[in-house]
Amino acid sequence: QHISSLYLIMSGSSSNFQEGSFQVESANCQYSDNAILSDYVYETTMVDGNVVKPVQTKMQFQTERQVPKTGVMLIGLGGNNGCTCVAGALANKLGLTWETKEGTQKANYWGSLMMSSTVKLGNDVRNGGQAIYTPLHNMLPMVNPNEIVWGGWDINSTNLADAMKRSKVLDYDLQKKLYPHMKDIKPLPSVYFPDFIASNQDARADNVLTGTKQEQMEQLQKDIRDFKKNNGLDKVILLWTANTERFASIEEGVNDTAENLLQSIENGEPEISASTV
Structure with a gap:
């Protein structure tokens, strides 16, 4: 509808x-x-x-008013959500078509609230008061998803092309066309605290940071700075697409204020999760 x-x-x-x-x-x-x-x-x-x-x-x-050159770094870049998100954006940017059992399919942004929705702007004073509509992305200066630079972290080192094949989400013909564009995208090493996520992730955790929680946080900060500089970006957005973590308790003096949280990371407190770092 x-x-x-x-x-x-x-x-x-x-x-x-x-x-x-x-x-x-x-x-x-x-x-x-x-x-x-x-x-x-x-x-x-x-x-x-x-x-x-x-x-x-x-x-x-x-x-x-000036749309910034924007990068998005996904935590869990190589997971089902992460690699499918990047694949979808690349398919649209490249204008790909592929064959399915229903026939030829062309990449589009149906399902994207920003790219496919319209808003009633008002009524046309020159044409009998007819309603005027405009795309949602036309209401204000917005980043075009085709222009986003993608990157991020994952506890598994698999490149995004093979991660896409592993996830089994996209049609096979689309995977073949995307493969050469995704094979060189590799996740950065990520934070891995086994106590917070399902134990079945242990076997795939071959791309993890080492050191104290403070050292790992500082490495993540460096990753963001390097990503921004190397790609000439104005802004970087971080999105969580990794595994769901268990509940982390809010403890007085540990993670109840920003100041206490930073001190707790420095102290290596056990109730500081990967997503918090």
Whole structure:
């Protein structure tokens, strides 16, 4: 239903679909050379017994107008989620097509909220008040996923092409076309604390950092700095795609404040998980 609705909007006349850039004229929105500033009033209602009181909170949002060159580092890069995410982005960037039992398939971003959803922008004053729609990614300056630089860590050293084959998620023909583009992407050594994840991961943990928790944290920080510098990036985003960890207790004096947490990492406290580091 979502795809059909989007198709109807996009296949209609040009008067009801705004794909290019636009500018808002409002006292609540200002443009500078570097940013868009927008004022917003969040309204809610507080109830105290039989007294109901509307409450307003004033907010201001700032959005950079220059889209930064962005890298994404995945923790668990070689897992099913990590390698499939990178494979999907590369398939779209390369415009790949492949054969399935249903016929020829072309890479697309259906299922991506940002890339395939539309938003009602308003009504067209020049064309009888027809509704105007625009892609969600057109609402503000946003990073195109085709331009993302990918990297990350994994406790297993398998390159992403073989990790993709191992995960058995993608169609075989697509795997063949992606293989040469993914075989040279290899995960960086990752943090491995066996107490926090399932024991069946032990056999594949051949790409792990050594040293104290403090030393491992410092290596991760260096990895991020190197990744940013080597790829000429403005920003780096870290996303967790690795195994689910067991619950980590919040202990007073250990991990209840940022200051205590950093001290606990330096002290090698056992209740500091890999995801925390």
